[in-house]
Amino acid sequence: MWQQVHWTFLRRTWGKTxxxxxxxxxxxxxxxxxxxxMISVDALAKSNNEVASQPTSHGPTAPSVPWHTVYEPxxxxxxxxxSVSPRSKTNAGVKIPSKPAREKPxxxxxxxxxxxxxxxxxxEHVQALQVAQSMVERFPNFQxxxxxxxxxxxxxxGGIPERASLLQHPDVRRRLSQLKAEALQRTQHQDKAFFAxxxxxxxxxxxxxxxxxxxxxxxxxxxxxxxxxxDEAGKRSFNVVFDAxxxxxxxxxxxxxxxxxxxxxxxxxxxxxxxxPMLPDLYGSGALTLDYPSPLDKExxxxxxxxxxxxxxxxxxxxxxTSTDGCVVLANDDMTRLVKLGLKADTPVxxxxxxxxxxxxxxxxxxxxxxxxxxxxxxxxxxxxWQLVSAFEWTDKQHNxxxxxxxxxxxxxxxxxxxxxxVMDGKQWKEVGRQGQVGDGFGPxxxxxxxx
Numbered sequence: 001m002w003q004q005v006h007w008t009f010l011r012r013t014w015g016k017t018x019x020x021x022x023x024x025x026x027x028x029x030x031x032x033x034x035x036x037x038m039i040s041v042d043a044l045a046k047s048n049n050e051v052a053s054q055p056t057s058h059g060p061t062a063p064s065v066p067w068h069t070v071y072e073p074x075x076x077x078x079x080x081x082x083s084v085s086p087r088s089k090t091n092a093g094v095k096i097p098s099k100p101a102r103e104k105p106x107x108x109x110x111x112x113x114x115x116x117x118x119x120x121x122x123x124e125h126v127q128a129l130q131v132a133q134s135m136v137e138r139f140p141n142f143q144x145x146x147x148x149x150x151x152x153x154x155x156x157x158g159g160i161p162e163r164a165s166l167l168q169h170p171d172v173r174r175r176l177s178q179l180k181a182e183a184l185q186r187t188q189h190q191d192k193a194f195f196a197x198x199x200x201x202x203x204x205x206x207x208x209x210x211x212x213x214x215x216x217x218x219x220x221x222x223x224x225x226x227x228x229x230x231d232e233a234g235k236r237s238f239n240v241v242f243d244a245x246x247x248x249x250x251x252x253x254x255x256x257x258x259x260x261x262x263x264x265x266x267x268x269x270x271x272x273x274x275x276x277p278m279l280p281d282l283y284g285s286g287a288l289t290l291d292y293p294s295p296l297d298k299e300x301x302x303x304x305x306x307x308x309x310x311x312x313x314x315x316x317x318x319x320x321x322t323s324t325d326g327c328v329v330l331a332n333d334d335m336t337r338l339v340k341l342g343l344k345a346d347t348p349v350x351x352x353x354x355x356x357x358x359x360x361x362x363x364x365x366x367x368x369x370x371x372x373x374x375x376x377x378x379x380x381x382x383x384x385x386w387q388l389v390s391a392f393e394w395t396d397k398q399h400n401x402x403x404x405x406x407x408x409x410x411x412x413x414x415x416x417x418x419x420x421x422x423v424m425d426g427k428q429w430k431e432v433g434r435q436g437q438v439g440d441g442f443g444p445x446x447x448x449x450x451x452x
Contacts, residue, residue, distance in 0.1 A: 108333045109139040109317050110186055110245060116148060117187060128152065142317035144179050144186075178320035185221035185321050186245055195224070195240045198357040202267065202350050205373070205391035209407055209415075212241075212341065214270075214309075214349040216328055218253050218263065221245055221321040223309075223328065225341055238360055242341060244334035247319040249326045253353040254397075255292075258304035263326050263351060264292050267392045267403040268307075269419065269435075270347040273339060276311075284311020285332040286339055290349055295433020296401060296421040309349070311335035346405075346417055348390060373404055374429045376420045384410030389417070400424035 112135035119128035132149040139145055166172055200215050208230045215224045225242035251261035268290040276285050287310035293302055304326065311332040312318055318331045328351065330338065379386045386406045393402040401423050408416040420434045 107138075108337075109135065109142040109145055109331060110334075112138070113142070113145050113148065113186060116145075125152075139317055141315055143175075144182050144318070147176075147179055178323070181321050182221075182245075182318065189220050189222050189243070189245075192240050192243065195226075195238075195357060197238070197360055199226070199238050199360045199363065200350060200352070201356040201358060202352065202392045202394045204393045204402075205388065206236075207387065207389040207407075209387075209389045210348065210405075212343060212347055214343070214347060215355065216246065216248075216349070216351040217355040218248050218265075218352065219354040221247065223330065223338075225338070225343075236360070242338060244330050244338070245318060247321055247323050247329040249324050250322050252322060253351075255304060255307070255326055256302055259325075260304075261325055263324070263328060264297065264302070264304075264307055265351055265353055265396070266292075266294065266296065266401075268292055268294060268349045268351065270343055270345055270349060272345065273343075279310075281313050283308070284313060284329075285335045286311055287335075288339070288343065291435060294403075294419075294421060295435060296403070296423075299421070299423075299432040300398070309335075309338070348392065348405075350392065352394075373402075374420075374422060374431070375404075375406065376418065376431060376434060379406060379408075379418060382408065384408050386418070402429065 112131055116128045116132045116135065119125075119131060129152050132145070132152055135142065135145045136149045200213075203213065206213070206228050208228070210228055212228065213226045215226060216222070217224070223242075223244050223246045224240050227239045227241045229237045229239060231237075249255070249261050249263040253263050253265050255262040255264035271289045271291055274283075274287045274289065276283075279287060287308045289306075289308050292307040293304065307326055307328075309328045309330065312329055312335075314332075319329055323329075373388060373391055375386065375388075386408050388404065389407045390405040391402065392404075393400065395401070401421070404420050404422065406418050406420070408418075416436070418434060418436045421432050422429045423432055424430070
């Protein structure tokens with residue numbers, strides 16, 4: 001009742017024109033708040049070497065996404081406008097929802113963003129606005145979500161007069177370009193159903209002793225965790241139990257030198273889980289350290305260290321697709337979910353520029369050793385039974401390479417793993433290095449510090 005009286009008083013006092021002016025002022029303040037938040041976060045990012053100063057010069061430029069924003073009111077999203085028009089029949093009498101939509105425990109920033117996106121494409125603008133409001137309230141540092149919400153609000157107002165002046169600021173143009181690239185990657189990744197019954201190409205053999213494999217597809221800005229299931233009949237199945245948006249090096253893939261701003265490609269192994277009290281804010285909610293550089297990297301004279309999987313700074317929900325010093329970076333809630341999967345030390349991590357997925361039913365060697373893999377000479381003479389537990393093979397820019405892991409099964413002794421690294425020399429495999437010796441466990445950490 002009080003709200004109705006208050007609204008009637010304002011309408012009589014200000015008139016329709018005055019109310020429109022007041023509405024535009026409020027929306028302008030909202031957009032300016034988003035604008036200055038972007039600038040402040042970028043400034044913090046620069047101080048931590050988070051975002052490259054010239055992202056357009058780093059490797060292939062991300063394709064432009066057809067993304068409607070408060071700065072581009074005439075751009076479509078797919079085949080439908082992303083604005084809420086107050087004059088359309090569908091949106092007649094639209095009011096900003098006073099309460100957010102009911103939240104599900106499994107929802108994170110990305111799921112709410114995609115819900116909003118799908119509702120808009122379906123023409124459900126009221127529901128989209130409701131979900132978007134919930135998104136920005138729950139994740140105020142989700143800049144892409146803030147931009148989408150501001151876009152909806154601008155649609156209600158019929159546009160933003162300050163658009164031209166805002167676009168003159170180079171930081172705004174750069175950050176907007178990054179958010180477009182992030183939107184593209186989030187909205188175009190494959191659904192989990194696509195991966196049912198498939199496996200990533202570098203995998204050649206996995207025993208039941210390898211419970212999970214982490215896979216990073218840099219081209220799609222995506223990280224997956226595959227569970228390796230074996231039933232009592234010895235039948236295998238791969239299931240994607242986790243996937244999340246990630247950021248990689250600001251200069252893309254193919255790390256070669258320390259400080260080159262690139263993420264390495266290859267097979268690595270988890271070494272240790274570091275929790276947030278042990279880390280600076282730059283690494284977010286936690287980190288999983290990897291064993292880069294591997295013996296294969298060293299044999300090929302690659303340098304650098306401290307390549308981790310880790311979270312994002314508290315001021316950022318997520319980072320641009322290519323914006324790190326070489327690490328693979330997740331949103332903090334995704335990093336927390338990843339750690340809760342219980343990844344063990346020595347879990348394989350495949351980092352690839354682009355992954356190919358194949359039907360597991362047509363790859364019999366995944367279930368049995370159909371290939372005579374080489375075994376390091378000295379373990380043949382070691383007491384106990386060394387069993388092959390994983391094999392990865394792929395072709396890099398130079399030659400065929402393979403990473404094999406053997407596990408020592410001996411009575412009364414804890415299992416020990418040995419990773420060996422091979423290159424194809426003519427028609428023969430040549431061992432170029434190994435990590436972990438008999439009695440040495442899983443080996444030392446690659447580095448006590450990390451890139452970002």
